[in-house]
Amino acid sequence: MDVRRDYERSCQVAAVLFFLLLLPQGSAFATSLRTLEGQRIHSDAGSIDLRFRLREDIRSDQHEHALLIGVSADSRERYEIRIVNDKLNARRYFGGCLLSAFLYAHDFRVGDWHSLRFSWNGATTELLVDQDSVALHELLAVDDLGTVLPGVGLGRESSLEIGGFRSSSDSPTVQTSSDRDFALGTTCPNIDALIGEAAQENQRGIALKHFPDQRSRDTITSYLNLLPDPMTSAIATIVYVEDARMPKRGGLGGAQPRSRSLVLKGSSFSDPTVFFHEAAHLYDFRVKINFGVPEPQNEWAAISGVSCYKKATDIAEFAEYFQKTHVQNGILAAQGGQCASEDLAIWVGAVYDYYLKNKTFTDMMNPSSPKYSDKTRKKLDFLLQKGFFSQVVYDKVTSR
Numbered sequence: 001m002d003v004r005r006d007y008e009r010s011c012q013v014a015a016v017l018f019f020l021l022l023l024p025q026g027s028a029f030a031t032s033l034r035t036l037e038g039q040r041i042h043s044d045a046g047s048i049d050l051r052f053r054l055r056e057d058i059r060s061d062q063h064e065h066a067l068l069i070g071v072s073a074d075s076r077e078r079y080e081i082r083i084v085n086d087k088l089n090a091r092r093y094f095g096g097c098l099l100s101a102f103l104y105a106h107d108f109r110v111g112d113w114h115s116l117r118f119s120w121n122g123a124t125t126e127l128l129v130d131q132d133s134v135a136l137h138e139l140l141a142v143d144d145l146g147t148v149l150p151g152v153g154l155g156r157e158s159s160l161e162i163g164g165f166r167s168s169s170d171s172p173t174v175q176t177s178s179d180r181d182f183a184l185g186t187t188c189p190n191i192d193a194l195i196g197e198a199a200q201e202n203q204r205g206i207a208l209k210h211f212p213d214q215r216s217r218d219t220i221t222s223y224l225n226l227l228p229d230p231m232t233s234a235i236a237t238i239v240y241v242e243d244a245r246m247p248k249r250g251g252l253g254g255a256q257p258r259s260r261s262l263v264l265k266g267s268s269f270s271d272p273t274v275f276f277h278e279a280a281h282l283y284d285f286r287v288k289i290n291f292g293v294p295e296p297q298n299e300w301a302a303i304s305g306v307s308c309y310k311k312a313t314d315i316a317e318f319a320e321y322f323q324k325t326h327v328q329n330g331i332l333a334a335q336g337g338q339c340a341s342e343d344l345a346i347w348v349g350a351v352y353d354y355y356l357k358n359k360t361f362t363d364m365m366n367p368s369s370p371k372y373s374d375k376t377r378k379k380l381d382f383l384l385q386k387g388f389f390s391q392v393v394y395d396k397v398t399s400r
């Protein structure tokens, strides 16, 4: 499920998820993964074995190097194994909203082959690197269990080599009672069930679902009425989710491209920076400015100069870099500085927020202002031209 926070923290996860949702065909990610035809991963109980070696030293490289990104044959579980700098991380998303995460500080030398086994049984997951057991970093409930098409993708890039992939329904792992109890005690949001509910009303061809009252639907209808037609056609459903139903680490909203659903958390459903942010993700998905295009052809990244690769950067280091550069780069929030698709959505959310609050971007468009960036006008013009908001909205947020 792709319920995502807008600005602060989990957008990074969400950005990854957004890519993952598109992974199987033609996405930017897919260009660096080799799809293993005829291979399947077994959910609930199973194991993966592979071997790999580094072809170059990547310890100071900020890019992620994916060893494997896979989805079980029944689409219920997702597995990711990556190397970022001097860490190997492995993740298993399962059980509707659970995540087992491993973080292994590696000392892989260029050229040496290493073995890896990832195995699971019920709520328990294990990772072995070179036959050594890696301690579980955390088992927790998450809100971003994106379901994607089943498949197995192995990393394909010049920095590493992967071989000997094997997947089995046999698992050496034994489920522990503590993991089982954690899973049993966790309530998953099951937002798909809400998306499947009957519509309370339809506005501009969009079904509103699970809202508590007429007033809340009227607020959303007033937002929908601001959107250009093409943008509304990217949205099929808007669903309101009570706070208690959202997982603790959950975000304020989400966008689920698969069902074209916009998900809003109850306590912040009327925040324009959430609603229009998520609407922008769905429309971006439709027009494929950030998704489904190879990185060099990403028009938004060409303006903003950021790509999702930056998300792998050390956060403290990145914050320092961001403080120094975000004005000149025309980036509004740190998550936008780490990922082009988030930057676009944050901008769209901000434009509507400013419009509704009678604020303008003119300071950022005035060359004598310390907030000035030539990218401000470029970004606003681009978004207008691509249909993310109307001329009326544009004129108001750019005029004194």
Ligand SMILES: [Zn+2]
Binding pocket: 004, 005, 006, 011, 014, 277, 281, 342, 345
């Ligand atoms: Zn976002």
